[in-house]
Amino acid sequence: MAGDSLRGARLGSASFEDATGVTLSPRQTTEYLCSNQHITSVIFAADAEVPSNWDCRQCSQVAKLRNPSQAEQPEPETKVARTHLEILLERRTREDLEILLKEVLADLKLRRKNAS
Template identity: 40%
Template sequence: MADRSLRGMRIGAQSLQSEDGVVFADRAEYTYQCETCGRDTTMVFSTEAEIPETWECRHCGASAVLLVDSKPVEIDRSGEKVARTHWDMLLERRTIPELEELLEERLQYLRARRGQKVGA
């Protein structure tokens, strides 16, 4: 009876697949330098992959820039929108002298409502 018993394997301990006939993708190392702490991070990518210009620094979490020939890559930020403030939008509609004139008119109105003199 001992001859007929089944032997089992531990789940997840060993793989039944072998690496015979498997062709691994070509790989290349790329170095990123952190803008904040100055440390280098080396990443391995497939040679067919599109390499990102920035990567998160492993040490401080800031943005690290790709190094090519020991020089950081120039990142094109021309497509990014710059946030406009309310002041920027106001200056698109009015000039500084017009704004000063409107301010003075409004101050006169508020002073008149409070009963203060205009010149005071």
């Protein structure tokens, strides 16, 4: 009997280890404010799309997103609305990019030559 319970404990601790080994994805806390001034905080994954409305936890009314600036953080890596090229074009002209591209390609060619 003692052996059985021991085995059970070992198994339990093993599965606990597995659970803690999982790395949590980054989170964001979003606050919603209803017309009765109740604040409802909801935690989303950092890359999740945050809805602009949420049901108030206290009075079940529709609560509105309190800090939309937090939800619309400019994260080019997670937002797929804009492509990398579009972001680049906001910072540089196409002519600049053509020159840059030629430079990078020439550099790459040189590096490959040196590597072999």
